[in-house]
Structure formats: structure tokens, C-alpha cells
Amino acid sequence: MNQEQNSTPSKRGAWKTLFYMVYRPQKRVFHILLVAALITAGIDASFTLVTKALVDDIVAHGLQADLIRYAWMYGGLVLALVGFIWMFIRLAGGLSTALMYDLRKQSFEHLQRLSFRFFDNHAVGWLLARITSDTQRIANVVAWGTLDLFWGVPYLVAIFGILIYLDWQLGLVVLALFPFLAGVAMWFNIRILDSSRRLRKTNSRITAVYNESIAGVQTSKVLVREDENLNEFQKDTGKMYRQSMHNLLLTSAFFPFVNVFVSIATGAALWLGGTAVLAGTLTLGTLVAFMAYARALMDPMLEVSEKLAELQRTTACVERVIGLLEVEPEIVDSESVQRCMDRALVEGATTVDGGVDEIQEIEFRDVSFGYKPDEIVLRDFNLTVPAGATVALVGATGSGKSTIASLLCRFYEPTEGQILINGQDYRERSLAWLQSNLGIVLQTPFLFSGTIRSNIRYGNLNASDEQVEAAAKAVNVHDIIMQMEKGYETVVQEGGNNLSTGQKQLISFARAIIGNPQILVMDEATSSVDTQTEHWLQESLQTVLDGRISFVIAHRLSTIRSADMILVIDAGRLVEQGTHESLLAERGRYYQLYRKQYQTESEEQLLHSG
Ligand SMILES: Nc1ncnc2c1ncn2[C@@H]1O[C@H](COP(=O)(O)OP(=O)(O)OP(=O)(O)O)[C@@H](O)[C@H]1O
Ligand SMILES: [Mg+2]
Incomplete structure (x- = not known):
């Protein structure tokens, strides 16, 4: 199990998981695609056989040969081919859309289940890229790759079979050249893909720089950063130019290269076969067929090698997406709570997890917490809040106020200690119950x-x-x-x-x-509201807070004066606790904070009125 970290499943493992994930719901489409591809490969391979029969017929009978029959055969084959190609492009297109939908839906649903800690460790941009571009790429590569492999591999096998069948010696010569050709094609394909990927990366960097300079145009101007932004931009565009040229060079060299090799294979067939025809051991039709098949090898070979290279280069995407899907949410209902809920569902109970619904008391008991294991942010926090009470948290920035609120909401769970609701650890109740309250x-x-x-x-x-x-x-x-x-x-x-x-x-x-809700948590809920509006809010707030347990975090101390308990937090510790009056009388931390704010506020008022 992965505890909300970046998991790295093994290469084969990731593909295998993906295969089961995409194959199961789309089983039917995959099967139809396979059959359609097999038939198409068969039709593709038959063309040359008709040519061979035609040539042999003409050689034997001259113009007496039944040319119309061959025309019909060609016509029929072409029609069938067009039909099947149309069908399987449609199937593969549909498959790619369906796969993308499945993958996106699953990752989206999964992301929603993950806890806060996961999102602390993963940038939003990174997650977005996984859900959008990775899933799209996987869906495309899998759908079109499947199509080309389903068609290309049988086609290649059929061609080899026919070559060997027509003349095994000649067939072996062509076969011997093939691995070399396939190797060269693979080499080129992988390099072209890598170079395209680098190109895309630079391109998205350029977009990011662009985006940042536009979004931050005000800050840039104030900080006089325009020249630096331009420099950065030019560096990246220069890089993009070089990478584009490299990419072009590879792509343009690839095709001629493969063509030369195929021509060598065809040439070899012509030379050896021609000698045999002259010696009378081979028919002219067979030779023609041979040369045509040697050329026909090129198409499926190119397609298959391209798709294999793409599949190989998509492994990293697959690993990332599968890794994301395999992360287990950290905060989930315990097994006993789940059992309770299942039982309640059957029995139709009113409270799903068997607890009382009225919240009478919330208690933090010796709670310590750290976002990272070795950095404790909250230490030995103890607090008991009775029904209807309003608790205010004050303290310097970074002291741990929002952390206390997050723990109460169970966005995170205490590293040590317990949070009890009506005396029961909140982990013994369902998340849904807490969150709905x-x-x-x-x-x-x-x-x-x-x-x-x-x-x-x-x-x-x-x-x-x-x-x-x-x-x-x-x-x-x-x-x-x-x-x-x-x-x-x-x-x-x-x-x-x-x-x-x-x-x-x-x-x-x-x-x-x-x-x-029975519990209300307000973290700096009114920090950006003007003083006048806040004053009005204060007046109506009393009714809103009445009868609930409220946690109020506020920077402006005037807003919390009437709270039942005021807690002063400093560096993750509770340092003072009391009401506004008692804390002022104590002349401690709260007193100092309050005096300082009061001073600034009255100075401001003086300034404004003067
Ligand atoms: N998601 C997080 N991951 C890691 N550390 C965090 C995270 N959130 C907060 N912290 C750290 O925990 C400490 C307490 O942060 P917290 O947000 O609780 O402070 P705060 O009292 O609410 O501050 P402020 O008044 O600025 O809102 C800080 O040192 C902060 O750096
Ligand atoms: Mg905060």
C-alpha cells in the first residue's frame, strides 16, 4: 500500500495494471478491432496474389486471359478494404475517446478521495498534467497502437508466409534483411520521439515564461524585471529553434534511409529472382509478386516500429498515472466504522455509525501534530469545549492556528493524542458524519x-x-x-x-x-472585510453562533472580544487561555497583542479624522 506518496510501480507492472484497467470495460471493442484488423491484413496481403495470378495468366494465355475477372477481383478487394479501414478507424477513434474518459474519470474520482497531505506534496500543475495530457497520450497510444499492431503484425506474418510459400530460398534472403531494417526503423523512431518530447518540453517552458510575465506584469514592472524576462524568453526560443532543426533533420533522413534499405531488398529479389526466371525455375508472376511483397513489407514494418517505439516511450506516463491511482487515501473510515455503516444501511438505523447526533463536547487531549514526521507544529494541546461555546484562537503568523482548525475538521489526524467528540475518539465515527456537521x-x-x-x-x-x-x-x-x-x-x-x-x-x-452545522470553523473569515461591514457582521453574528460550537481565528482582536474562551497560541503551544477581560487583567501575551493593535487602530483613526 502506498501512503500518499509518489509510488513507482515496476515498468511491466504498470502496463499490466493499465491493460486490465482499459481492457475489461472495452473488451468487446478490442475483440471487434482484432477481427477487423485481421481481415484487413488478409485483404492487404491478397492484392499481390491477384497480381501474380494475372501476370501468370497473361504469360500463359496472352490476351485470351480473363481480364474482366481480375478487374472484378481487384474491385471487390478495394471495396472491402475501404469498408474495413473506415470501420477500424472509427473503432480506434471511439476506443481512444472511451479510454481517455475511463482514465480521467478514474483519476478524478481517485483524487477526490485523497487526503490533504497528498496535495501538500503534489503541485496542482503536476496533477493537472497527469489527468489531462498523460491520460490523453496513453489513450491515443493504446488505441491507435493496438490498431496498428493488430493489423501490422498479422500482415507482416502473412507476407513472410507467402514469400516462403512462393519460393523459400528467395524468401529467406528478404527475411534476412528484415531484422536489420526493423532495427534501423526502431532506432530512428525512438530518436524522433525523444527529440519531439524535448521540443514539447521547451515549448511548454516558453508558454510558462510567457504566462508568468503576463500574469505578473504588474510585479515585473514595479521590480523592473522586463529585461530579465526577455533574456529568459530569448534563451528558450533559441533552444527551441535548435531542437526543431534537429527534429527536422531526423525526420527527413528517416524516410530516404528506409527506402534505400527496402530498395536493396527488392533489388536482391529482382537479381536472384530474375536469374531464376531466365533459368525457367520461377514464373514471371511469382517474381512480380515477390518484388511487390518485398516493397509491401515497408508499410506495416514502419507502422509497427513506430507504435512500438511510442508504447515504449509512454511507459513513464503510464507509470505516473498508475502510480497516482495506486496511492491510498490516508484518512479513511476505520474498518469498524465501515462495518457499522454497512450494518446500519441494512437495518435502516438513523445514525449511521451508532453515535449520538447532538454534539455536547469537543475535547483535544494531549494532541501533537506535524505535517512532516520530524517537524512538530503543535505540541501537547489540551482543550475542552462545551456545547454552544465560541473559542477564539489568536497568535502570531505561523503559530499553528489553522493547523488546530484542520485537525478538528479531520483534514489531518493528530500524530499523538486524541480528539474526542462527546468523549469518543473522532476516528471511531465516520468522516461523513463529522463533515456533514x-x-x-x-x-x-x-x-x-x-x-x-x-x-x-x-x-x-x-x-x-x-x-x-x-x-x-x-x-x-x-x-x-x-x-x-x-x-x-x-x-x-x-x-x-x-x-x-x-x-x-x-x-x-x-x-x-x-x-x-453544529460546529462552525472560521479561519480569518472576515480578515479582508472593511471595518464597517465587519461591525455589522458582528451584530448579526451572535445569532449565527448561538447554539453551535464555534472556532474563530482572527487577526483583528476586536472581532473576538466576546468569545467564551480566547486561546493564545505561540509556536505550536497554548500559552494563555481565558476571556477577554481575564486575559487583559493578566497583563500577559494577550494584553500586549491587544495594546499594540489598539494603538495602531487609534493612530489610524486619528490620522483619518485629522
Ligand atoms: N500544508 C503544510 N505543510 C507543511 N507545513 C505546513 C503546512 N501548513 C502549515 N505548515 C506549517 O505549520 C506551521 C503552522 O501553520 P498554520 O497555518 O497553522 O499557522 P497559522 O497560525 O494559521 O498562521 P497564519 O496566521 O499565518 O494563518 C507553520 O510553521 C507552517 O509553516
Ligand atoms: Mg492560518
């Missing part, structure tokens, strides 16, 4: 593309329009939304770029409370 506003708010209404509704898909608006009113974003041109139907662009960070925060806030 959680409302979360993350530090970096994310909105999906769609309307504002649908974004709020994500928190509870059954919510009516009235409920959506009530949630928006509760967090004071209703008026802001109504001021937009299209109100709730305003379309949120990719990632919410057409909204300010504060607006996004308020909308995700509404999304968090619409599901009426």
Missing part, C-alpha cells in the same frame, strides 16, 4: 464557477431560494449581493476573480452556515 470558512476562500446563489447553496443542496437569502442576510452579505447588477444570479468567474476577497469571504460564510 461542520461549516467551514477557510483562510483562502474559494468559490466555484457558477452563480452566487449556487455557491451559497453548495453548503446545503436542498436549500430553497429563501433559505439562501436568509443565510446571506445572517452574515450581512445580502445587501452587497443585491447591489451587484445581477444580484444572486451574478456569475462567479473562475476562482472568483470578479469578486473582492472580502466579498468571497462573506459568500463562503453564508455557504458555511446554510447547512446549519
Whole structure:
């Protein structure tokens, strides 16, 4: 089992896994493709046999030969060939689309199951490339490769068979030249593929540089980085030019090279065969057929060697995609929870995992945690939160506040210690139960593309329009939304770029409370909202927080003054705990933090009013 790391299955293993994955659902198509390819190869191979019969007939009977019959035969073969080629291009095209769909669907579903830690270790760009370009490449190579191998290999075998059958000595001469030819073709194909890949890489680097300079144009200008960006760009385009030339050189040399070899084979057949014809041991038709077959070898040989080279060069893609699919999610329901859930499903129980549904208490017991095994970020954290309480976490940047929230949401599990809900370790309950009782506003708010209404509704898909608006009113974003041109139907662009960070925060806030969760986690939920709006929010917040356990992380201390408990976190440790008043009276860390902020705020106010 792979614990959410980059796995590297063995080469053969990866292909084998892929084979079973793609073959099973598409079994029928593969079989039809094989039959169609076999018939096509047979038709391809028969053409020359008709030519041979025709030539021999003419030699024997002159113009008395039944030419019309041969014309019919040719015509029939051509028609059948066209039909089959059409059919199998359609089949392979369909297969490639189906394979890509299967692979993308599986990797997408799999990614959704993986835990946060996996995404900490893998860049989004890397994952996107796996899901989009790797799966596309695999699907293409497998579908068209299968087609060409199904057609090319039988065709080659048929040609060899016929050559040996027509004249085994002559056949062996052509056969002897073949491995050499195939070797040269393989050599070229692999080099051309490698050079194309380098070319693509440089090309995507150029795109990335382009992209970065455009996206960061403001920063570039401010930092006066234009010249450096241009330098970088020119270096890459120069490299691309050299690589393109190299690629062209290889491709242009390949075909003439192969042609020379095939001509040597045909020449050998002509020389040896011609002597035999003159000696009367070989018919003219056989010689003609021989030369034609020697030439016909070229097509399937080129196709097969190209596809083999491609398959070989796709191994890395296959390994990456299969590796991704074989990563096991780290945080899953324990076996006993799963058994409970299965049983509940059968018995129709109300609580799926057998626990009570009302949350009375949350306890962190000696919790320690590190994102990496050797870097502890949170140490011996203890906290008991009764029902309905609001807990505020304050502390310097990087002190571990968001980490505590992530542990509570079970995005990560404690490295040591336990988190208990109603006295029961939360790992003994299902993830689905916890998450359906959680409302979360993350530090970096994310909105999906769609309307504002649908974004709020994500928190509870059954919510009516009235409920959506009530949630928006509760967090004071209703008026802001109504001021937009299209109100709730305003379309949120990719990632919410057409909204300010504060607006996004308020909308995700509404999304968090619409599901009426028992636990609410707000990580800097209002950090980008202006002071006036926040003030209004504060007033309505009391009703929102009422009757829930809330965890509030805020930089602006004025927002958390009324919390039931304020915890001061410093470098992963709980250093102070109390209410606003008691902490101020203590004159410790909180007092200092508060005084400093208070000072800056009043100075700002003075400045503005003056
Ligand atoms: N996904 C992660 N992988 C590795 N280390 C992380 C990760 N997230 C946070 N950390 C580290 O854990 C520590 C605590 O981070 P955390 O995000 O909990 O701080 P915070 O108190 O929320 O800070 P801020 O006020 O800036 O949001 C920091 O040292 C940070 O570098
Ligand atoms: Mg944080």
C-alpha cells in the first residue's frame, strides 16, 4: 500500500495494471478491432496474389486471359478494404475517446478521495498534467497502437508466409534483411520521439515564461524585471529553434534511409529472382509478386516500429498515472466504522455509525501534530469545549492556528493524542458524519464557477431560494449581493476573480452556515472585510453562533472580544487561555497583542479624522 506518496510501480507492472484497467470495460471493442484488423491484413496481403495470378495468366494465355475477372477481383478487394479501414478507424477513434474518459474519470474520482497531505506534496500543475495530457497520450497510444499492431503484425506474418510459400530460398534472403531494417526503423523512431518530447518540453517552458510575465506584469514592472524576462524568453526560443532543426533533420533522413534499405531488398529479389526466371525455375508472376511483397513489407514494418517505439516511450506516463491511482487515501473510515455503516444501511438505523447526533463536547487531549514526521507544529494541546461555546484562537503568523482548525475538521489526524467528540475518539465515527456537521470558512476562500446563489447553496443542496437569502442576510452579505447588477444570479468567474476577497469571504460564510452545522470553523473569515461591514457582521453574528460550537481565528482582536474562551497560541503551544477581560487583567501575551493593535487602530483613526 502506498501512503500518499509518489509510488513507482515496476515498468511491466504498470502496463499490466493499465491493460486490465482499459481492457475489461472495452473488451468487446478490442475483440471487434482484432477481427477487423485481421481481415484487413488478409485483404492487404491478397492484392499481390491477384497480381501474380494475372501476370501468370497473361504469360500463359496472352490476351485470351480473363481480364474482366481480375478487374472484378481487384474491385471487390478495394471495396472491402475501404469498408474495413473506415470501420477500424472509427473503432480506434471511439476506443481512444472511451479510454481517455475511463482514465480521467478514474483519476478524478481517485483524487477526490485523497487526503490533504497528498496535495501538500503534489503541485496542482503536476496533477493537472497527469489527468489531462498523460491520460490523453496513453489513450491515443493504446488505441491507435493496438490498431496498428493488430493489423501490422498479422500482415507482416502473412507476407513472410507467402514469400516462403512462393519460393523459400528467395524468401529467406528478404527475411534476412528484415531484422536489420526493423532495427534501423526502431532506432530512428525512438530518436524522433525523444527529440519531439524535448521540443514539447521547451515549448511548454516558453508558454510558462510567457504566462508568468503576463500574469505578473504588474510585479515585473514595479521590480523592473522586463529585461530579465526577455533574456529568459530569448534563451528558450533559441533552444527551441535548435531542437526543431534537429527534429527536422531526423525526420527527413528517416524516410530516404528506409527506402534505400527496402530498395536493396527488392533489388536482391529482382537479381536472384530474375536469374531464376531466365533459368525457367520461377514464373514471371511469382517474381512480380515477390518484388511487390518485398516493397509491401515497408508499410506495416514502419507502422509497427513506430507504435512500438511510442508504447515504449509512454511507459513513464503510464507509470505516473498508475502510480497516482495506486496511492491510498490516508484518512479513511476505520474498518469498524465501515462495518457499522454497512450494518446500519441494512437495518435502516438513523445514525449511521451508532453515535449520538447532538454534539455536547469537543475535547483535544494531549494532541501533537506535524505535517512532516520530524517537524512538530503543535505540541501537547489540551482543550475542552462545551456545547454552544465560541473559542477564539489568536497568535502570531505561523503559530499553528489553522493547523488546530484542520485537525478538528479531520483534514489531518493528530500524530499523538486524541480528539474526542462527546468523549469518543473522532476516528471511531465516520468522516461523513463529522463533515456533514461542520461549516467551514477557510483562510483562502474559494468559490466555484457558477452563480452566487449556487455557491451559497453548495453548503446545503436542498436549500430553497429563501433559505439562501436568509443565510446571506445572517452574515450581512445580502445587501452587497443585491447591489451587484445581477444580484444572486451574478456569475462567479473562475476562482472568483470578479469578486473582492472580502466579498468571497462573506459568500463562503453564508455557504458555511446554510447547512446549519453544529460546529462552525472560521479561519480569518472576515480578515479582508472593511471595518464597517465587519461591525455589522458582528451584530448579526451572535445569532449565527448561538447554539453551535464555534472556532474563530482572527487577526483583528476586536472581532473576538466576546468569545467564551480566547486561546493564545505561540509556536505550536497554548500559552494563555481565558476571556477577554481575564486575559487583559493578566497583563500577559494577550494584553500586549491587544495594546499594540489598539494603538495602531487609534493612530489610524486619528490620522483619518485629522
Ligand atoms: N500544508 C503544510 N505543510 C507543511 N507545513 C505546513 C503546512 N501548513 C502549515 N505548515 C506549517 O505549520 C506551521 C503552522 O501553520 P498554520 O497555518 O497553522 O499557522 P497559522 O497560525 O494559521 O498562521 P497564519 O496566521 O499565518 O494563518 C507553520 O510553521 C507552517 O509553516
Ligand atoms: Mg492560518
